Amino acid sequence: MQQNVVNSKTKNENKMKYLKYIYFLFFINFCLSGINAQSNDLLSVEETVSLAKTAYFDFIPEEDMLKRKLMNPDAKPILYNILNDQKQKEFWAQVIGAFAEIGEKEDIPLLIDFLRKREGMIDNYEFRATLMIFDVLGAMVYKEVNEADYVLNQMLVPEYWGKMNFTIFNKQPESYYSFENYMVVRVLYGYAYSKKQDFDLIVANTLNSIGNSDKKELFAFEAENIIEFYEEILKLSY
Amino acid sequence: MNMQNGLKNKLNLFFLLLISGIFIALTVSVKPLILVDAGDDRVICLGDVTTLGGNPTTTGGLTPITYEWTSNTGETIPNVPNPDVSPIETTTYFLNVIDADGFECPCDSVTVSVCALIGSNIEYKKTSEPNDTYFQQTGRVCLNDPNNINEAYTFRLNPAPVGLPLNVLQWDIWDLDFLNEIQATGIGSQINGFKFEDEGTTRVRFWCDTNGNSMFDAGENHKEVIFEVMPFNIQEVSVARATTTAPLTNANVDGILTNSTTLVHEKQHPTNDTRCCVRFTRNGGIGNWIPAPNRPDVINTAADFNNLNNNIAARVKVVRQIKWCANPAAPGVMFLGCTTTGDEDEVVVVEGTTAQTWAHELGHSVGLPHRDNNINNLMYFSSAGNETLINATECSKFED
Numbered sequence: 001m002q003q004n005v006v007n008s009k010t011k012n013e014n015k016m017k018y019l020k021y022i023y024f025l026f027f028i029n030f031c032l033s034g035i036n037a038q039s040n041d042l043l044s045v046e047e048t049v050s051l052a053k054t055a056y057f058d059f060i061p062e063e064d065m066l067k068r069k070l071m072n073p074d075a076k077p078i079l080y081n082i083l084n085d086q087k088q089k090e091f092w093a094q095v096i097g098a099f100a101e102i103g104e105k106e107d108i109p110l111l112i113d114f115l116r117k118r119e120g121m122i123d124n125y126e127f128r129a130t131l132m133i134f135d136v137l138g139a140m141v142y143k144e145v146n147e148a149d150y151v152l153n154q155m156l157v158p159e160y161w162g163k164m165n166f167t168i169f170n171k172q173p174e175s176y177y178s179f180e181n182y183m184v185v186r187v188l189y190g191y192a193y194s195k196k197q198d199f200d201l202i203v204a205n206t207l208n209s210i211g212n213s214d215k216k217e218l219f220a221f222e223a224e225n226i227i228e229f230y231e232e233i234l235k236l237s238y
Numbered sequence: 239m240n241m242q243n244g245l246k247n248k249l250n251l252f253f254l255l256l257i258s259g260i261f262i263a264l265t266v267s268v269k270p271l272i273l274v275d276a277g278d279d280r281v282i283c284l285g286d287v288t289t290l291g292g293n294p295t296t297t298g299g300l301t302p303i304t305y306e307w308t309s310n311t312g313e314t315i316p317n318v319p320n321p322d323v324s325p326i327e328t329t330t331y332f333l334n335v336i337d338a339d340g341f342e343c344p345c346d347s348v349t350v351s352v353c354a355l356i357g358s359n360i361e362y363k364k365t366s367e368p369n370d371t372y373f374q375q376t377g378r379v380c381l382n383d384p385n386n387i388n389e390a391y392t393f394r395l396n397p398a399p400v401g402l403p404l405n406v407l408q409w410d411i412w413d414l415d416f417l418n419e420i421q422a423t424g425i426g427s428q429i430n431g432f433k434f435e436d437e438g439t440t441r442v443r444f445w446c447d448t449n450g451n452s453m454f455d456a457g458e459n460h461k462e463v464i465f466e467v468m469p470f471n472i473q474e475v476s477v478a479r480a481t482t483t484a485p486l487t488n489a490n491v492d493g494i495l496t497n498s499t500t501l502v503h504e505k506q507h508p509t510n511d512t513r514c515c516v517r518f519t520r521n522g523g524i525g526n527w528i529p530a531p532n533r534p535d536v537i538n539t540a541a542d543f544n545n546l547n548n549n550i551a552a553r554v555k556v557v558r559q560i561k562w563c564a565n566p567a568a569p570g571v572m573f574l575g576c577t578t579t580g581d582e583d584e585v586v587v588v589e590g591t592t593a594q595t596w597a598h599e600l601g602h603s604v605g606l607p608h609r610d611n612n613i614n615n616l617m618y619f620s621s622a623g624n625e626t627l628i629n630a631t632e633c634s635k636f637e638d
Binding site for chain 2: 053054055056057058059060061064065068093094096097098099100101123124125127128131132135136138139142168169170173174175176186189193217218221222225226228229232233236238
């Protein structure tokens with residue numbers, strides 16, 4: 001009888017131990033799910049819009065880089081409204097930049113539409129926004145949005161820019177790229193964000209196709225510079 | 239008749255006696271007159287002791303006389319003809335006197351006004367800016383301001399002591415460095431239109447001046463602010479732009495530099511901002527460069543940055559875009575400027591940027607790092623257009 005009591009007690013102790021383990025495992029699981037949930041928590045729409053409008057003087061802290069990854073796609077309608085509001089043109093480039101994080105293939109036509117709406121000699125806000133579109137498309141290619149790759153390849157042809165209704169030069173700068181070639185060069189810098197393995201080939205082919213003899217030196221330097229930029233981009237994680 | 243006469247005589251005697259009795263009674267009921275004097279109204283400095291009552295406080299009355307002093311602040315002082323008091327605020331004392339026959343006098347009172355500056359601060363602002371905020375802290379004054387005249391300043395005590403005769407509050411302004419000489423003096427709680435003229439340290443002081451109170455009393459009846467007076471440090475800024483950037487006139491640059499000066503010089507916050515004696519001025523006309531590999535209009539790489547700074551002789555270069563500043567910009571992010579910290583000739587800004595960007599980058603050029611504890615700091619890493627605050631350390635870098 002006494003033995004039975006002891007056995008029963010031991011069983012109970014073992015049961016308690018198992019329960020403790022189970023509780024502990026539940027606790028660990030709860031903590032991990034909490035951390036996981038926290039890391040996946042998106043910013044609110046308001047926070048996203050505020051961050052999307054941020055311009056950086058000359059440095060981006062790591063904390064802001066992490067926050068940008070948590071931008072909320074639900075903010076897109078507001079961001080598009082900003083892009084259609086002349087009074088908010090000072091934010092256009094930054095807002096377009098947000099699509100490097102939240103952009104999807106559905107956003108590409110809207111970004112192209114922004115380009116098509118530019119007319120005449122564009123101001124510096126429109127110019128910055130235009131260049132930012134190339135960066136965003138490059139980042140989308142990195143995220144395997146094939147449509148972005150297709151559009152960038154279209155943009156690497158000078159004639160693409162000849163069909164646009166805007167220009168960036170009051171007067172063609174002496175011994176400098178034409179508007180069309182200038183835009184192609186700028187597209188290449190944006191394309192570098194794709195981190196494509198054959199990027200050097202793309203650069204070489206593009207510049208060879210548009211470079212002529214009197215601009216040879218210019219294009220040769222640009223090719224080196226773009227590759228140098230690309231190699232720096234490869235070190236970035238995003 | 240006789241009886242009538244006799245009765246008449248008796249009645250006359252009765253009235254005579256009655257009138258005499260009333261006269262005697264009236265004579266007996268009149269008491270000696272008491273004159274009461276609580277003393278003259280007066281002003282004292284906080285902490286001073288003053289004696290109430292007159293000399294004497296009562297005249298007449300039947301002794302012993304009881305004195306009851308009460309005040310509007312609830313104080314009671316029993317049975318002293320000339321009490322010493324030291325109120326901490328302006329107080330009215332009421333005197334009631336009762337003599338031995340229980341006769342109470344008509345009351346007298348005396349008001350003791352207290353001049354105390356303990357709760358007041360000296361504030362100052364530029365006289366020319368009526369809506370300018372008054373600031374409390376120790377001041378910095380820059381001689382030879384951007385309008386090329388020495389600004390006039392208004393000083394005031396806030397809160398100003400009330401209910402005091404005008405000449406009780408006095409002020410003076412001393413140059414403490416050179417000859418330790420007084421520059422101005424006056425009465426009242428406000429000084430209007432004072433112009434600092436000498437570099438160094440100047441003291442602005444208010445104090446309560448009642449009889450016997452020293453003007454050098456450093457206690458609670460005295461407030462002073464020390465101003466550091468110094469000349470503007472002129473930061474000359476030469477500017478060049480790529481010909482592909484938007485047109486930029488001398489007037490445009492002057493506007494940006496004036497606004498940059500305002501950001502650094504004007505005090506925007508009573509404690510978190512410093513009035514820095516710095517003025518940015520344009521040095522020469524705006525240079526132009528035609529973009530080329532060794533002088534690009536977009537900064538994509540370290541090579542671009544170095545080429546531009548090595549080949550364009552201007553402190554600030556205006557370009558179309560900056561995608562590299564020590565590191566490449568992450569996708570979707572753009573930089574407004576880029577500067578080699580501590581190198582006054584390597585400042586690059588994007589076309590169309592405002593004074594915030596120019597002042598921020600010029601800050602880097604004099605050696606300032608980022609200061610990210612307040613989004614309104616001029617040296618905050620990002621721009622929302624409200625970056626105005628600089629601290630004393632940053633200011634000294636601009637002024638060196």
